Amino acid sequence: MSKLQRIAITSEKGGVGKSTLAFNLAGTLAEKGKVVLVDEDERVQSVLQWSELAPVPFTVVTPEGAEGAVKGARFLVVDSEGRPAVEELIELAQTFDQVLIPCGVSRLEIASTLKLWQKLVAAGGTEAVKVVITKAPPVGRVGQDARDALREAGVPCLDTVVRRYAAHEKAAEQGGLVKDVKDNKAEEAWSDIRGVAWEVM
Ligand SMILES: Nc1ncnc2c1ncn2[C@@H]1O[C@H](COP(=O)(O)OP(=O)(O)OP(=O)(O)O)[C@@H](O)[C@H]1O
Ligand SMILES: [Mg+2]
Numbered sequence: 694m695s696k697l698q699r700i701a702i703t704s705e706k707g708g709v710g711k712s713t714l715a716f717n718l719a720g721t722l723a724e725k726g727k728v729v730l731v732d733e734d735e736r737v738q739s740v741l742q743w744s745e746l747a748p749v750p751f752t753v754v755t756p757e758g759a760e761g762a763v764k765g766a767r768f769l770v771v772d773s774e775g776r777p778a779v780e781e782l783i784e785l786a787q788t789f790d791q792v793l794i795p796c797g798v799s800r801l802e803i804a805s806t807l808k809l810w811q812k813l814v815a816a817g818g819t820e821a822v823k824v825v826i827t828k829a830p831p832v833g834r835v836g837q838d839a840r841d842a843l844r845e846a847g848v849p850c851l852d853t854v855v856r857r858y859a860a861h862e863k864a865a866e867q868g869g870l871v872k873d874v875k876d877n878k879a880e881e882a883w884s885d886i887r888g889v890a891w892e893v894m
Contacts, residue, residue, distance in 0.1 A: 703773035712739035715772035723750035726767025746868020783818030853888030
């Protein structure tokens with residue numbers, strides 16, 4: 694049996710699209726094998742709530758349920774608490790195969806991600822950590838430019854830029870995966886998620 698691959702998603706800022714990415718990423722990875730998605734956000738429990746609104750091809754559990762659920766799974770995806778302390782991030786980087794940090798395209802978001810990265814570098818815990826640009830305008834190169842600016846500053850970033858589409862917000866309202874939403878951009882939105890999955894697998 695293949696080894697369990699552990700992927701954590703966390704971020705310095707709130708509302709950057711962590712839960713949206715975690716949920717849909719779990720949905721794409723489920724095409725490859727059993728996926729367990731852990732909801733660590735005790736306050737809002739976004740992914741747990743979305744999974745209760747519509748059927749999804751993976752199991753969502755709270756941290757307490759993770760150990761039991763993970764048996765026989767190929768992927769463990771964790772929607773981690775936001776604003777981790779550097780020590781927490783280092784621990785994530787040591788326990789997980791991949792740690793994804795979603796980051797928006799604004800100057801402030803890029804600056805705060807860069808700061809977080811520098812703290813990580815100083816603490817020697819950068820392995821496994823990658824930034825993924827999210828909520829990028831679908832038109833133009835703003836997302837790619839944000840990614841390239843971070844890369845120039847030495848921050849490893851996924852090639853894939855997750856674009857901003859209303860389909861993601863519709864999915865959040867209805868529950869279920871973005872590919873199943875009735876929206877003429879649902880396919881584009883899903884293709885970004887597939888791009889992320891392809892890069893982390
Ligand atoms: N790619 C996207 N395109 C459009 N809207 C998006 C996208 N990703 C997330 N959103 C929207 O942005 C809002 C915040 O997303 P989400 O809840 O995934 O962020 P989060 O980082 O998990 O937030 P929190 O810090 O509160 O946990 C939601 O309304 C969601 O629908
Ligand atoms: Mg969230």
